[in-house]
Amino acid sequence: MFLSVMPRTLKKQKKTVKKEITKKKLVKVESLAKRKTGKKLVETIKLERSPYNPIIEPRSYSWESKATLNPAAFLADGRIHLIYRAIGNEDISVLGYASSLNGYNLKDRYPHSIYHKYKKFVRSGEPINYISGGGWNGGCEDPRVSLIGDTVYMLYTAFDGWGSLRMALTSIKLADFKKKIWNWEKPILISPPGEIHKNWVLFPEKINGKFAILHSISPKILVDYIDNFDKFDGTKFIKSYYDSKPSWPHSWDNIVRGVGPTPIKTEIGWLILYHAMDKDDPDRYKLGAMILDFKDPTKILYRSPGPILEPDKPYENRGYKSGVIYSCGAVVKDGQLFVYYGGADSVVCVASIRLEDLINDLLKNKMVRLKKNEIFKPE
DSSP states (O other): OOBOOSOSOHHHHHHHHHHHHHHSOOOOOSOOEEEEETTEEEEEOOOEEOTTOOSBOOOSSGGGSSEEEEEEEEEETTEEEEEEEEEOTTOOEEEEEEEESSSSSEEOOOSSOSBOOOOOOOOOSOOOSOOOTTOTTOEEEEEEEEEETTEEEEEEEEEOSSSOEEEEEEEEEHHHHHTTOOOOOOOEEOSOTTSBOOOOEEOSSOBTTBEEEEEEOSSSOEEEEESOGGGOSSSOOOOOOOOSSOSOTTSTTSEEEEEOSOOEEETTEEEEEEEEEETTEEEEEEEEEEEEOSSOTTSEEEEOSSOSBOOOSGGGTSSSSTTOEEEEEEEEETTEEEEEEEETTTEEEEEEEEHHHHHHHHHHOGGGOOOTTOOOOOO
């Protein structure tokens, strides 16, 4: 289903968007990001944080006593469902549940973990240098959720706590999910053993009749198309490649970490939020936005000239990892885009913006519009 936020004629939109933007204030922001690109200073619209942040914090339950972070999100029957990562006394990542009707205030935070299907692998070889959110002993990390038909699909990072960091896929019927009957399907591993993979997302609808998994955005966008998930029988995997150096080295996001939430369909393309850093401002995870083509999501149509959210608040700088904004979930409800993210690998927060305003801001920055196979170059 399209999220209708723009006039149907894009050509007409281009003629009017600049005038519309000058007439109204798009969103209250603490500051507009200004980045020097060649000879120009480009202003970037910002998300607005909730005054209730953080909205999910650790509780006394043993399974979530140390950290709550990086939630997936999806909308069903007018309710926003959150599946968040939690770390407890055993330093193992499991998943918890909460929901919201208005996007900010939580209802129905579940007292038990809803997913903890990790395996105790036989540890062999050298350990990898990987610690995320203090989950020293591995587990289920950083879920992304896609509602397709009557099924909730969930991709997550399966970490054995030693030398394996792989992508896993599971699912559950929406009817069971809403009843809190946690009948998750047995997870399947879809990335190869002996490699490190994170930040994969499943598009929320089939593309050309096939499931589509976006598994890298740097140095180029990689998407695999799958008829059904039975092919992953333990011998077949998605081959991916990631390099933190993107094909646009002269921008604020010259160190790309990966895609964030599940893609959101708009009238002009797939909205992608992603995590990135600047080599001139290292160790600070920021959030950017781009639009991908409907039929060919490896093609970037627009990209924000600056970050739409930066780690400037205390709760984004006090925790397991200072200076981190890490989003795994976003939904649109009543025209408002709600972006859920982990702050400092320790708490769950939310920021929002009118989807129309974000799209308008992406459209007005002609410098980020790319032709197919063209590398971004500042003017």
